[in-house]
Amino acid sequence: MYSKHRTSALFLVILNLVCISNSSNAQQKIEQKSTAAIEKKWELTFSDEFNGVGVPDPSKWNTREYNRRNNINGPDGWWSKEDSYMENGNLVIRVRAIPNKNDDNDSIDYSCGALDSKGKFEQLYGKFEIRCKLPKKQGWWSAFWMMQGQVNQVGNDGVDGTEVDIFEGFGWGNKLNQAIHWDGYGKDHKKIPHPIYDLNISEGFHTFTLIWTPEVYKFYVDGEETWSTSGGAGVCNQLGHLLITGEISTDKFLSGNKWANEPKPALFPDYFLVDWVKVYK
Numbered sequence: 001m002y003s004k005h006r007t008s009a010l011f012l013v014i015l016n017l018v019c020i021s022n023s024s025n026a027q028q029k030i031e032q033k034s035t036a037a038i039e040k041k042w043e044l045t046f047s048d049e050f051n052g053v054g055v056p057d058p059s060k061w062n063t064r065e066y067n068r069r070n071n072i073n074g075p076d077g078w079w080s081k082e083d084s085y086m087e088n089g090n091l092v093i094r095v096r097a098i099p100n101k102n103d104d105n106d107s108i109d110y111s112c113g114a115l116d117s118k119g120k121f122e123q124l125y126g127k128f129e130i131r132c133k134l135p136k137k138q139g140w141w142s143a144f145w146m147m148q149g150q151v152n153q154v155g156n157d158g159v160d161g162t163e164v165d166i167f168e169g170f171g172w173g174n175k176l177n178q179a180i181h182w183d184g185y186g187k188d189h190k191k192i193p194h195p196i197y198d199l200n201i202s203e204g205f206h207t208f209t210l211i212w213t214p215e216v217y218k219f220y221v222d223g224e225e226t227w228s229t230s231g232g233a234g235v236c237n238q239l240g241h242l243l244i245t246g247e248i249s250t251d252k253f254l255s256g257n258k259w260a261n262e263p264k265p266a267l268f269p270d271y272f273l274v275d276w277v278k279v280y281k
Helices: 002-041
Strands: 044-048 066-069 077-079 084-087 090-099 108-112 114-116 126-133 140-149 161-170 176-182 190-196 206-212 217-221 224-229 240-248 270-280
Touching (some): 077 240, 108 240, 126 161, 161 206, 176 224
Parallel strands (some): 077 108
Antiparallel strands (some): 084 090, 090 108, 114 240, 126 206, 126 270, 176 190, 206 217
16 A cells, blocks of 8 residues: 555656646747747837948938037037047947137037937837947946937926937946936926946947837846836827937036046047947837
8 A cells, every 4th residue: 555655646746747847838938939929029110230431321310510518617528520430340439639619718628429310210119229338438428319209398297208318328337327308408307317336337338228118118238127117297109319429528517426527638539339229110
């Protein structure tokens, strides 16, 4: 009797293990099928791998040029066309110290590059990705972001217009910033910032992603979700365009150690490298 019961018990253990294994395999197949379905649903709508030399493709990008960060108490931070160019399979966004460009009394100014796709590529909802290498030097920051709808329009809590910072990265430490802004940039301005610390992003290339749906903005770094928000009272429901930029300012707040840190001429030039940009719907 003991032997018979022992055999039955062993049979039940083996049967349970087989059932568990089959259940696990079935679950894996379901998850794999689900993941494949999710990936399959994305359709590529825009791509630039920056494989040329010289000026970025003018059919895809506008190259910015103006005094981006005016400072009456110090050097200005310009956006200049010559600081956005393609080289060695990358888009290069360069920062440099330059001779004073206007009629104030500064001994120098600063300049960096900026691109946008306004009027050339705009999309409502989807997946927006960049693979890039962040700067190495303090004093400036790089960004991949979107302007959606009419950001300067006050009211409607961003549903009619939102700035979405997919990432803002710095040339010192491992801090990263993600954020949304709406209701203009004056007294009515509103924002939700999401700083992230101690990410391993200071070396090599990394991928930054936004998934924008009618219900939510979801942010990712190297495939890992880092933040999710529905904004003020809802997600913007208007077309948005892309921006790839460097920024440099000598304003005390922006050049403090809570943001870009102090720019110094001897640190530059420095570079923000972009491998590719891809958008899906």
